[in-house]
Amino acid sequence: MCGRYYVDEESNQELLKIIRNLDKRLQTSGSKTQNTPYHIKTGEIYPSDIVPIISNGKNSPCYEAMSWGFTNPNYRSLIINARSESANQKPLFSKSLKEYRAVVPASGFFEWSHNEDKTKYYFTDPDDPIMYMAAIAKPDFNLSRFVILTTAANKSMEPIHNRMPVLLKKSEVSDYLMSEEYANEILRRTPYLLDYKPFKSYNEHTKSVNKYTQLRLPL
Numbered sequence: 001m002c003g004r005y006y007v008d009e010e011s012n013q014e015l016l017k018i019i020r021n022l023d024k025r026l027q028t029s030g031s032k033t034q035n036t037p038y039h040i041k042t043g044e045i046y047p048s049d050i051v052p053i054i055s056n057g058k059n060s061p062c063y064e065a066m067s068w069g070f071t072n073p074n075y076r077s078l079i080i081n082a083r084s085e086s087a088n089q090k091p092l093f094s095k096s097l098k099e100y101r102a103v104v105p106a107s108g109f110f111e112w113s114h115n116e117d118k119t120k121y122y123f124t125d126p127d128d129p130i131m132y133m134a135a136i137a138k139p140d141f142n143l144s145r146f147v148i149l150t151t152a153a154n155k156s157m158e159p160i161h162n163r164m165p166v167l168l169k170k171s172e173v174s175d176y177l178m179s180e181e182y183a184n185e186i187l188r189r190t191p192y193l194l195d196y197k198p199f200k201s202y203n204e205h206t207k208s209v210n211k212y213t214q215l216r217l218p219l
Contacts, residue, residue, distance in 0.1 A: 002081055002133070002148050002165045005109035006122070007042045007051065012130055015105060019052050022065045026050070038143060040065055045106070047080045053146055054103040055137060056177035066102070066137060066144045082136065084149040084166050084187040093147070096136035101183055102146050103173050104133040104165075110199065111161045121160050122199040125167075125192075132173055134166035134186060149187065156193040167191040 009016045019040050026038040041049040045068065053066040069078030072092060079092070087093040108124035108131055125131045137146040149166040157164040166187060168176055175182040 002109050002111070002150060002163075003047070005045050005104070005106040005133070007045055007105070008107040008129075009042045015052070015130065018063045022052055022063060026065055038065065044110075047078050050143065052105065053135070053137070053144075054105065054132075054173060054177065055144075056101050061103075061174050061177045064144065066146045068146060068148075070138055070145050070147050080147055081150045081163075082147045084134070084151045087136065087149065087187075093136060096138055096147075097183075098180060100137040100139060101177050101180075102135040102137040103168060103177060104135050104146070104148060106131045106133060109133070109165060111157075111164075113160050120199045121196045123157070123164075123194045123196045126195045128170065130170070132168040132170060134168055134176060134183075151187070151191065154190050154193060156196065160196070164191060164194075167194075 007015075007019075009019050019042060023040040026040065038050050041051055045051055047069045048067060050065050050067050052063055054061050055064050055066075069080045070092060072079055082090070082093045087097050107129065108122050111121050111123065113119045113121065134149045135146045136149065137144050150163045151166050153160075153162050153164045168186065169192070172182075172186065176186050177183075
């Protein structure tokens with residue numbers, strides 16, 4: 001699963017500008033039910049954080065702020081990932097996959113090894129400072145929510161974990177968002193290979209990572 005990722009706003013001036021514009025809009029509008037304004041999060045991203053997301057707008061892709069994780073009355077924790085192989089069969093995800101696809105821009109993502117010391121690894125795109133992860137969204141009156149789609153690990157991921165995010169190249173983002181047929185093709189393929197290195201072992205964070213759910217819903 002993907003339980004944390006990283007947004008380095010300094011690595012991309014276009015993304016930095018978008019983040020600042022979104023953050024300004026959120027701070028002035030705030031919640032429709034609360035007086036506390038929302039804020040865009042950068043740096044290490046945790047479930048429930050509010051982040052910049054590329055969504056499939058009416059006529060073209062557009063940036064908006066969303067919160068990471070779907071809520072479900074049957075679970076106390078947020079559902080943060082969905083298996084791409086079965087998302088279209090799940091009531092919680094099927095409509096989102098068909099109508100509300102989204103893309104998560106990131107500098108990279110984190111995963112913890114299954115060895116005893118739970119080493120933390122940081123995965124990045126070797127060819128691009130920005131990584132694009134396929135996602136689906138759920139529109140909401142106050143603030144939309146998203147989950148990241150995952151697939152079976154490729155050769156660069158297998159030594160660490162058996163799952164990984166579905167990855168897109170920048171040139172594929174628009175087609176994934178706007179074409180259901182193209183999106184389904186993306187979800188069936190093996191992601192490109194990644195660079196990775198040990199980041200730092202944060203054993204105190206392990207419980208925090210494990211409290212979020214990938215997918216344990218009935219068909």
